[in-house]
Amino acid sequence: MPTYVFKCKNCGNKFEQNRSIKDESEVLCPKCGNPSEKIFVPVPIVFKGSGFYVTDSNNSKNSAISSSSNGEGSLSIESAKCPAAKKGK
Known part of the structure; x- marks a missing residue:
């Protein structure tokens, strides 16, 4: 019960x-x-396993934006999401 x-x-x-x-x-x-x-008393939720953090995502688009060999060619998150921001740079 x-x-x-x-x-x-x-x-x-x-x-x-x-x-x-x-x-x-x-x-x-x-x-x-x-x-x-x-x-009403809320029950704590515990997430176990992989897939619950941003770093667990294996999306090649995100890894290409965040990793750069010399740091000059990297895009900011805003410019990666908005095509108009890319044109202005």
């Missing part, structure tokens, strides 16, 4: 409770006995 976080509407007490996903009955605060509401 999943664990949910609840907050009391009266006293503000936060507490966790294991409940079924289908269980929609009212949850009472263990401190004061008043009704409480479910709080």
Whole structure:
């Protein structure tokens, strides 16, 4: 069963409770006995493996722009994206 976080509407007490996903009955605060509401708590996401970083991309167009033998012929990112910027240089 999943664990949910609840907050009391009266006293503000936060507490966790294991409940079924289908269980929609009212949850009472263990401190004061008043009704409480479910709080959304984001779950952290961990990306594992390759393909999640810019450096993992093996695009030959990006590598040609970023690598240059003497540094004089390299293009900036803006000029690589915009053909009009190339003409102006």
